[in-house]
Each structure stands twice: as C-alpha cells, then as structure tokens.
Amino acid sequence: MPCTATAQGIASPLADLPSGVLSLDASASTEVPADIVRIDLFYEQQGNDPAALTQALNQHTDAALKVARQQDAVKVKTGAFSMSPTTDRDGRISAWRGRSELILESRDFAAASRLAGQLGTTLQVGDVSFSLSPDAQRQAESELTKQAIAAFRQQATAATQAFGYSGYTVREVNVGRNGGYRQSRIAPRMLYAAAAAKTQDVPIEGGTSTVTVTVSGAVQMTR
Numbered sequence: 001m002p003c004t005a006t007a008q009g010i011a012s013p014l015a016d017l018p019s020g021v022l023s024l025d026a027s028a029s030t031e032v033p034a035d036i037v038r039i040d041l042f043y044e045q046q047g048n049d050p051a052a053l054t055q056a057l058n059q060h061t062d063a064a065l066k067v068a069r070q071q072d073a074v075k076v077k078t079g080a081f082s083m084s085p086t087t088d089r090d091g092r093i094s095a096w097r098g099r100s101e102l103i104l105e106s107r108d109f110a111a112a113s114r115l116a117g118q119l120g121t122t123l124q125v126g127d128v129s130f131s132l133s134p135d136a137q138r139q140a141e142s143e144l145t146k147q148a149i150a151a152f153r154q155q156a157t158a159a160t161q162a163f164g165y166s167g168y169t170v171r172e173v174n175v176g177r178n179g180g181y182r183q184s185r186i187a188p189r190m191l192y193a194a195a196a197a198k199t200q201d202v203p204i205e206g207g208t209s210t211v212t213v214t215v216s217g218a219v220q221m222t223r
Contacts, residue, residue: 018220021171022159025216026151028144032137034130034206039104039116040079041123050083050096057081057100064102064119073111079103101126107133109206130206137211141177144213148175152215165221173217 043060047053061078068076079101085093102123106112116125152173160168 020165020221021218022156022163022168022221023216023218024152024155024159025214026148026155027212027214028147028151029210029212030140030144031208032132032140032211033208035107035133035136036131037104037106037109037112037206038127038129038131039112040126040128041102041104041116041119042079042099042126043102043123044097044099046086046095046097048095050098053096053098054083057098060122061100061102064123067119068102068104068115071111071115073108074104074106074115077103077105132209132211137209140211141213144211145175145177145215148213148215152217156219160219160221163221165223167222168219169222171218171220173215176214176216178212178214 041064043057043064045053045056045060047056065076065078068074081098081100083096083098086095086097088094102119104112104115116128156168156170160166
C-alpha cells in the first residue's frame with residue numbers, strides 16, 4: 001500500500017526557533033614546548049629453562065634499578081615483563097625468550113639522557129617520547145580561554161552590528177579544550193653511540209604540543 005505525507009503533518013525545525021539568535025564559535029591556539037621526556041629501556045635474553053630465564057631477567061633489571069636510583073632527577077620504574085616460547089619446525093618449544101623493561105621519566109632532559117647513556121651499556125633503548133605536563137597544559141589553557149572568549153565577544157559584537165542590532169545577550173556558551181601533540185623522537189642509535197663512546201650527555205629535543213581552546217554558543221541579538 002503506497003505511503004503519502006503531507007506538509008501539514010510535518011513541523012518545520014525553524015518554526016520553533018526564536019528570531020535574532022546567532023550561533024558563533026571562536027578559538028585560540030598556541031604551541032607549547034614538551035617538558036617531559038620518557039625513555040623506555042629493555043633487556044632481552046633467551047634460554048631453555050623459563051624459571052631460570054625469569055630469574056636472570058629479574059636480576060639484570062634489579063641491577064639496573066640500583067644504578068638508576070642513585071640519582072633523584074629522573075623517575076625510574078619497571079615496565080612490561082614478557083616471556084614467549086620459540087618453536088622448531090615441528091611446532092615443539094625449543095627455547096624461551098624473555099624481555100623486561102625499565103622506564104625513565106623526567107623534566108630534566110639532560111639528566112634523563114645521561115642516565116640512559118649510562119644504562120645503555122647493559123640495556124637497549126626501545127623508545128624515546130615526549131609529552132606535556134598537566135601543569136603546563138593548564139597554564140596554557142588558562143590564557144587561551146581568555147583569548148577565545150574575547151574573540152567570541154568580538155565576533156558577537158561585529159555580527160550584531162552587521163545585522164542592524166544594537167547589542168546582544170549570551171544565551172549559551174561552551175568551552176572546549178584539546179591538544180594535538182607533534183611528537184619528536186631521538187633515534188636509539190644515538191644513545192647506543194653515546195654508551196659506546198662512554199658519553200653520558202645526549203642532546204634531546206622534545207618538540208611542541210598544540211593546545212587549543214574553543215568557545216562556541218549562541219547569542220540573542222537585541223534592538
């Protein structure tokens with residue numbers, strides 16, 4: 001049976017909107033230098049006995065922890081621990097490979113790179129990454145919020161005047177915050193080279209994070 005619809009039974013979404021309402025959005029952004037570095041170190045070993053291999057990995061990690069904890073500028077913690085079997089052509093377990101991780105984190109890039117270079121004689125560098133601390137994020141957002149609100153008000157004033165109104169009142173407003181980090185990494189081979197040359201100072205450049213605050217909402221234009 002065919003279906004029909006008439007305009008009488010369909011309400012227009014524009015019919016319920018009050019006149020003189022203007023939707024606006026404004027934003028402010030800035031580039032903030034990354035202030036935290038994280039260096040992931042790891043140790044891998046292969047053996048036939050998983051229990052003995054676990055013990056060897058723990059001993060190796062504990063020895064590295066003792067060295068790392070002799071200083072206070074870099075936070076040190078253990079990371080992931082894994083054990084996986086290696087099989088032969090017949091699918092039987094022929095050996096076990098274990099991996100333990102150590103994580104360095106600090107706002108002192110020089111201290112972190114020195115410690116990584118020092119530990120690089122026994123551990124390998126898996127990754128070096130950077131991030132923005134909550135304090136730096138909040139500080140940037142606080143200033144950007146003021147700028148975004150000022151831009152929103154300027155848009156509202158200019159638009160109301162262009163439409164022939166004398167002013168406006170704010171109906172609703174929302175403030176959103178976000179950050180898009182452009183990460184910079186240092187090649188692990190640079191730390192390996194530093195360890196081989198007994199150099200404990202590797203240059204690290206952390207890149208920047210784009211912090212953005214957006215203000216969106218609606219204003220009621222007034223005569």
